[in-house]
Amino acid sequence: MLLAACGNTSDTDKSKTEPAKEKTLTDAMGKVTIPADTKNILAPYMEDSLVALGITPAAQWSIGASVLDYLQKDLKDVPKISWDLPLEQTIEANPDLIIFSSSASIQKGQYEEYKKIAPTYVFKNEDSSDWKKQLEIMGQITGKEKEAKDKLAEYQEKTKKASEDIKQAIGSQSAAMIWIAGDQYYLFESTRFAGNVLYGDLGVAQPEMVKKLPVPKASWQPLSLESLSELDADHLFLISKPGETGLKKLQQSSVFKGLKASKQGNVYNMEDPSHWTINGVIANELTIDQITTSLTK
Structure with missing residues (x-):
């Protein structure tokens, strides 16, 4: 024995x-x-x-x-x-x-x-x-x-709860995200970086302008300020470092003031673009937190 x-x-x-x-x-x-x-x-x-x-x-x-x-x-x-x-x-x-x-x-x-x-x-x-x-x-x-498997399981639980909270808060309302770098404007497609989080993981509705965007190319395609007048989103995230020339130009424009999201007071300024414009579990978790906080407050 x-x-x-x-x-x-x-x-x-x-x-x-x-x-x-x-x-x-x-x-x-x-x-x-x-x-x-x-x-x-x-x-x-x-x-x-x-x-x-x-x-x-x-x-x-x-x-x-x-x-x-x-x-x-x-x-x-x-x-x-x-x-x-x-x-x-x-x-x-x-x-x-x-x-x-x-x-x-x-x-x-x-x-x-x-x-x-x-x-x-x-x-x-x-x-x-x-x-x-x-x-x-x-x-x-x-x-x-094991750590990778556990992290993915945690992410799944996080997105499930966040999507439920957001749906309860805004129902079927739509949201969009504009990344502003210098004086260039980039509208997130449904599969690009944080767009995949917002529309894919969280199930937030896409506005028509996002739905009609062409298939994403490897490099981002900027949009003119004037073309953004067609953005019919109920909620709008502006992703930009403070002081970007394009941010001030947009906020002072008649285009911005005429947007549905702007008229309804549903514009959210995100001051750290770094985790919105990359793929990764930590980046996505931060994005989920900010989206949830903004849409459910």
Whole structure:
């Protein structure tokens, strides 16, 4: 009995303490071996997934001084690395794993050079563009499969409650979102970033102008200020950093004053565009919170 007990204890302890093992996965470039216990991970513009899984990246994506503002609570002390991952900066970051969102995101065709620095995983386009799939795969890469599954379940519960609260507050009324950058105006399509959250996850009705937008292209297509006069939304989110020239121009225009949402006092100013214009579970959760607060107050 003593031997049996010791044997059982040994098996249990082994299952609890068995070290992580390296794994071989298939990515956009073929086969890649992921080392066990990766500590320093570079995943430019995919930090949302890492942070959601409790992982602090070795360095964070940046363009000059610009970073993903909505993640700075978690990343404020993390060094920046240029968006195009220069080889010298990459070496200085000392990664033991590099992750790219697509083969197109690897600048100057330097895939082989990155592989010499650290094992390099390259997402397939269809996987990285679907943030849920991206999170699942990131969980596989980092050995955080359970955390990814739990996070997705939490998100589903959050959207379910938020959609119920919003429906109770505004019924079948519609909403739209305009991103203002400089003096350019971008109306969110139903499948673009926060548009997918508003219309897809939360089930808010689309105004006719949004329904009639052309199929989204890779790059955003700006609209003229005059064309926005056709926006028949009951509620309107203006997504812009404070002080953008286009924001003041819009708010002072007769077009804006004539909008249904403006006349009814249903315009909401969102001052941090960073989580509205990216795909990711943390970004979407912040967007849901702000949409819910605005529409149910």
